[in-house]
Amino acid sequence: MRIFICCLLALLALPAAAQLTETFADGNFTQNPAWTGDAAGFEINAQLQLQTNGPATTGTVQQLATASTAANGATWEFYANLKLATSSGNYADVWLLSEQADLKGAGNRGYFVRLGGTPDEVSLFRKDATGSPVYVVNGRDQSLSSTTNNLARVRVTRSLADGWTLEVDYTGTGQSYQLEGIGEDNTYLQSSYLGVIVTYSSSNNRSFLFDDFKVTDRQAPGLVRAMPTAARQLDVVFDEAVSETQAAGSYQLSGGPAIISATRDAQNQNVVHLTLAADLPTGANTLVIRTVADVFGNVLTGPFNLSFTNSGFAISPGVNQLLITEILADETPVIGLPASEYLEIYNPTANILNLGGIRLLKPGSNSNPAIFPATATLLPGEYAVVCGSTRAEQFAGTGKVFGVSNFPSLSNGGDQLVLRAPAGQTLFEIRYSDTWYKDAEKKEGGWALEMIDTANPCGGIENWTASTDPSGGTPGRANAVRTANTDSRPPALQRALALSATSVRLYFSEKLDSVAASNSALYTIAGNTITRVAAVSPDFRVVELTLGTALQPSQPVTMSVQRATDCVGNATGAAATATVALPSVAVSGDVVVNEILFNPRTGGYDFVELLNRSAKYINLQGWQIGNEKPDGSVDAASISSEAYVLAPGQLVALTERPDVVQAQYPTSSEPAAFLELADLPTFPDDAGIVTLYDRTGAPLERVPYSAKQHLAILDDVNGVSLERIRAAGSNEAGNFHSAAGSVGYATPGRRNSQLQEDPTGTKLFSLEPEVFTPDADGQQDFTTLNYTLDQTGYAASVTIYDAQGRPVRKLVRNQTLATSGFVQWDGLTDQGRKAGVGVYVLHIELFRPIGGDKREYKRTVVVGARF
Structure with a gap:
């Protein structure tokens, strides 16, 4: 949400400046202005209107576009008549802002008005580079209900504060506009083209008519803020794009050093960089601005005084210098907080942070990131709420609020969130879970998760818990659970994995200092050389090594790490070692089901434990685990889309929620042996069949199980796993037994409690x-x-x-x-x-x-x- 200086109220009303007018009165669309695209699919009819005339083929898509740079503080108007019954295969999109002349381009971005479609409506959409268009204003369904004559004169206005208004006159005269709705969106601030794109069936190739395009910028640029960025550098931010030519004489510091140059930013045309002849004085300053024009020639005449305080210039944050310190993922039931998902960010440094262009995103999702506006800053020790652009007003009393477009949807059970610098550097990463509440009642909703100690930003579950504030959270202020919670443990090397003959990954127990971890002198590998080292973003728990000599299949070598440092500076003492080998091809019987929990406790999750009982190193990438149903069909799920290698004798526990399983078996599980699956097949509680397939789909394992295999003296078998008795034994029921009560009735990732070594000797x-x-x-x-x-x-x-x-x-x-x-x-x-x-x-x-x-x-x- 933009902040406007009170002096803008003094702006004089300016005459409307039309930036594009097209009535097709000249009988063509090739000049004044020139439209380009599928020219053969359009014509100017006898009424001097633009009319489609493309191939009479169902599914045809035709487009025309013309140059238009209006993006903010503007009004778009046009006339359309769709002489057909609109549907999912018959509709028109009129692009108001487009990055590309090719409106059909899959990666094109901007805003368009859709006429028709399945809802038979007129609505305003935003189109991102990926994903489906999203509503900015959702118009009334069935407003285009005629089968032969759908008239619509459309007017869209975007305010300088990024508020959108959609109006439609269904008489087509321009005298009877109806409000279809309002919205707010600030995702795209620049445009290059305006245009039309139509989709139709074979009988409707001449059924689209357009006329009276008009784009008007009604306002001169307004001032947003002045922001010191260096000792002799001052940025002035306007609420729309200003002209490329800037004069140093248009800017003056009252009682301050002279301004020797003014340059518009090459990327963000709303920003002008001022260079000063001397250092900017600290404290209160006043900048006088006059005669600055927008890109359409509307002039801010002035003079206008813009007051600002120089308490130090804003700098870009580094790693863990901008933190997410509070998360409300489940807003219902309402305890006392606004009924809206939100995040809280915090500046733990002694500097003013420049948040402009920083992206908030969920890795792996198809949604576009939320981007902080160019003017966003965070003072030392300051908190701010981050929420969706339409929810900002709900947090008006909490302090600083950033209402951003594309705010990610926060999953109640857990998600991964990343703050990333404009250049792509990961600044902060967190993967939260509802187990972090440590409170069964609060995790049901209405309560925020809070960071305990901001000096321990990588602490994970140990440094987060449910808020204790009576309202459910503390958005915009210090957390209720705040206390010292120092991380003093060094990171541990958990395993090494060969991705290929010359690529090895090392996995650590916690986040590393990404710079220190990239020092090649810290790593050695027996009989080989290391040519490249890189810590893998966004969580930096993994380090990838490139080797000089190729590894041989199932020939283990020793990997050594001399020193590993976590993100808060804890370093290992003695060197850590791990064995790594290039995987071999698996055959049936190499990897077996070693333990299965198919009837978990209340709130629990199934797991299946696999054992590599061969002498090979085996890669599970692309393998599938399945539940064979009574009709012979198999409900299968991928085990890992990435390389995951099992060493001889190694176990891996597969489950959707490792955190929950580990919490229910705290003394008999091995966290390092868990592999999280997005969707483990559901295994019936009474009986079923566990199946295993390699990456080619070849069957490797088939294990029938039944609740009747459990020890009959057990009163309750919920939460009791079946364990394989002998690793080399068959998959028959007699080779499985209920896990022992002394270990909590399951041993995921650990040696089976009922494991029995094969006997030796020749006795009959x-x-x-x-x-x-x-x-x-x-x-x-x-x-x-x-x-x-x-x-x-x-x-x-x-x-x-x-x-x-x-x-x-x-x-x-x-x-x-x-x-x-x-x-x-x-x-x-x-x-x-x-x-x-x-x-x-x-x-x-x-x-x-x-x-x-x-x-x-x-x-x-x-x-x-x-x-």
């Missing part, structure tokens, strides 16, 4: 352990009958008897066996009850259908209990 049948305690504490919860057979073709039946010879459990019935494997007994009877403490006998019947060979064996096991 053996029990491990021979004494077990089935109490779900993770200590000998079950026993396994292990076998190694002398040949194939055997089947087996196993029955368990108690000490009195009574059958307790029919464990196996006529089951075909592999040459080696195991059978699990969880200590339960056939009735699902826990077997009593005592000695039990496993009666094993082994037979071969071919040949009739039959053998019998007995093994003894003890069911115990802990006291």
Whole structure:
């Protein structure tokens, strides 16, 4: 929102200055002014109107454009008649501001009036370089309801404060204008062209008529502010583009040094740079301005006095010198704050910050960034609210407010936000989550997240919490939760990853000092050289290295980091090392499902843990994990669009919300082993099938699961995962068991609580352990009958008897066996009850259908209990 100096009230009314008038009275559109584009698709008819005459082909798009630089403080008028029934395939766009002569260009930007379309309306839109057009003023639906004669004389006015007004006279006479709506948008401040573009079906190639184009600038330029930018440099900001030719004599400092030059900015034509003969005095100053014209010749005659204070000139912020310190992502229910999403920014430095051109954006989104206006500044220690341009008035009592176009929509559950300098440098980055509230009630809405210590800008969840202010937040002032919360931990090297034979990425536990991290002298790699180092934006948790010699597949080498410094200056002591290798091609069985949580606790999320049980380094990029449905179809999701390499024996836990899973299993999860998925398939709570596919779509893994596999003595299996017992074992139900209660019933990213190493030796049948305690504490919860057979073709039946010879459990019935494997007994009877403490006998019947060979064996096991 622009700030206007009170002296502007003294401006005299100026006559309207028409910048473009086109009535086609000369019978052509090729001169005075010249229109260019699809000239063959238009003609001047007998009534001296511009009429379409393009190919009679459905889907045809025709355009004409002419030069027009009016962008602010202007009025656009034109006549149109659409002699057809408007629809999604029959409409006209009249561009008021366009960057390109090619109105159809995908990257064109500006504003246009649409007549027709699906709503059969007249509306004002903004078009960005990417994405669909967005409404500035949404006109009334069905206002163009005729099937043969839709008259509309349109008038659009843009004030110097970026307020838009859309009026339409549906009689076409210009005597009966109706207000269609108002809006506010300051995204584009310059224009090069005006034009028309039509889309039609085959029968409507001659159904569009246009006339009486007129663009009028009614106002002389107004003053916005004077802003010192250096000891002898002063910028004057106007509310519209001024003429390129500037005279130093038009500007004078009362009682101050002489002004020796005045130059219009090459990019922002609203700004004039003044060069002074001596240093600008500190304190109060007055600039006298006279005879300054806009680009259309409207003159600010003056003299006008513009007062300003030189308390130091504004400088561009560096990294972490402009902070986001408060976030309201969920504005409902209203606790006491305005019902609007907002951010709070803060200047922690001793300098005035120039925010002009700084961009606020969400990385990865298709939306355009919000851009701070050229006049925006932030004083030392000052806070300001940032919100959507139409919401600024709601925060009028909070202090400084920046209402910006394209304010990003803030997701309630979490988002990534970045402040970026005009040249592209990342100034501040944050990836918040609703777990940062640390309060189940407040995260439901109406409360803001607040930074605890502004001297710890990279602290993440440890340095953010829900506001304690009774209103729900503290927009525009110091945070209610403000206190010292120093970060004293150095960053840790978590893993190294080979992106290619000559490119390696290092991943750290927190944000790094991007300059220090780019020092190549800090890194070594065994038997190789490093030719380039770059910290990866926007969060700088990753450093990318370019190697001089190519790595070989699955041949590990050691990577060393001598010193790593986080963004607040904490540095590691001893060197950190990591192993890295170029990945090899995976085959079925290399990577297996090691653990699955399909029935999470309330508020929890599913996860699937994968294990690389091969000797290879395997890249999961492009792989998919899926849920196979009963009809055979698969609901699949991408695991990673970027390289993610599993080393031999390495685990990775896949989930949509690592933060939630880690919070629910704080002592039995490994944060470094989590990989966040945007959309993990939903796995049914009763039974399902987990599938895994490589980047070519080839199936690698298929694991059926069921809630019946859980230990029957558990009263509640919600939040209990199924763990693989033996890494090298099969995917059969007998190789999975409920995670132990002693570890919280799940171990995402960590060694399975029920993991059992494969037995050694050549004994035909053996029990491990021979004494077990089935109490779900993770200590000998079950026993396994292990076998190694002398040949194939055997089947087996196993029955368990108690000490009195009574059958307790029919464990196996006529089951075909592999040459080696195991059978699990969880200590339960056939009735699902826990077997009593005592000695039990496993009666094993082994037979071969071919040949009739039959053998019998007995093994003894003890069911115990802990006291």
